[in-house]
Amino acid sequence: MQRSNFTVFMYGELTDKETTEKVRLTFENYEMNSFEILMYKKNRTPVWFFVKIAPIRNEQEKVVLFLCTFSDITAFKQPIEDDSSKGWGKFARLTRALTSSRGVLQQLQPTVHKGENVHKHSRLAEVLQLGSDILPQYKQETPKTPPHIILHYCAFKTTWDWVILILTFYTAIMVPYNVSFKTKQNNVTWLVVDSIVDVIFLVDIVLNFHTTFVGPAGEVISDPKLIRMNYLKTWFVIDLLSCLPYDVINAFENVDEGISSLFSSLKVVRLLRLGRVARKLDHYIEYGAAVLVLLVCVFGLAAHWLACIWYSIGDYEVIDEDSNLVRKDSWLYLLGETVGTPYRFNASGSGKWEGGPNKDSVYITSLYFTMTSLTSIGFGNIAPTTDGEKIFAVAMMMIGCEYKGKVILL
DSSP: OOSOTTOGGGOOTTSOHHHHHHHHHHHHTTOOEEEEEEEEOTTOOEEEEEEEEEEEEOTTSOEEEEEEEEEEOHHHHSOSOOGGGTTOOHHHHHHHHHHTOHHHHHHHSOOOOTTOOTTOOOHHHHHHTOGGGSOOOEEOOOOOOOTTOBOTTSHHHHHHHHHHHHHHHHHHHHHHHHHHTTOOOOOHHHHHHHHHHHHHHHHHHHHHTTBOEEOTTSOEEOOHHHHHHHHHHTTHHHHHHHTSOHHHHHTOTTSOHHHHHHHHHHGGGGGGGHHHHHHHHGGGTTSHHHHHHHHHHHHHHHHHHHHHHHHHHHHHHSEETTTTEEOTTSHHHHHHHHHTOOEEEOTTTTSSEEEOOOHHHHHHHHHHHHHHHHTTOOOSSSOOOSHHHHHHHHHHHHHHHHHHHHHHHO
16 A cells, blocks of 8 residues: 555544554564554544554564554444343343454454464563463565575675666766766776676676566566566666677777767666666665655766766857857856866867866866756856757756755655
């Protein structure tokens, strides 16, 4: 139902506050307990429930789920006396009230399996001296899988997913920067790092062909054929395109500039991996601190992407290739004049405009502008002047307003 296991939505005006507080503490302290509590149906009909709460622990004794059992005991709470039972004895009226609700008796009847030791208590039961009425602890049963199949929730796969998550964020930062600033990875260190990232993404594809997944009915699918078919239908194509060695091809000096730009643009496909990241982050949205960190990261990543686009627009419009003239109202031209690295026309050599601010200064300035625009601060020291820059600035302000609106709603 995507709602809290406290079932607050079923509370009403007559629900006992002390009992609801005990329910909350039971969940927060990972305890086992049982309660009688008055709740309400969707049509506001009151119903008495006998609620049993038991934590489910994994092999490391960590609580991963809760088992909550609700037994309807409304019949026990209703008055025995009515018009049809006047004159009956007290025992007869009680018998009638109980037998009129066989479902209640069946729900409350304890189920004991053959060979089950009902007197086996946990340490918590011994401390609290709850005796045999204590609820049993439940544990997840590890599915039986073929030797070459990896469980999607095992420790190795969880660690591997975190590595892929970090590398995906690294890709989300570096790919737009390299595409916008047209950087060739001639630096051996960065070329080696990017090659290692490509190899890890390739290994991830191999592992995904041997990793279980959750089926539509909630079962763990470990059949190798079904795993391969599921992966081929979902993320295989995107993962394959994202792990191709674009940087290695782009590093050769004899690569044509058009082909080089094509390979740089294809690297943007790697950003589609963020869709897989979003699925993993759903587990953390219930925690306020995690949501705050997530919002800050998303805001910073969006500002970085917009800064790359802002520079691309300025770099495209600062020099008119048809007339071979520089636009002196462009923010890049004004930045070059400010930092002391202006654009100059090389009449004796290449016959083209050269100079301008360096890439580090340009990126910092672009990020500064997008941050101030998204937060609606905008000091005006960097302002859009061309039509393309103004259109982009308007779109960026709308994104900032929508983002802040969502933050306020949260």
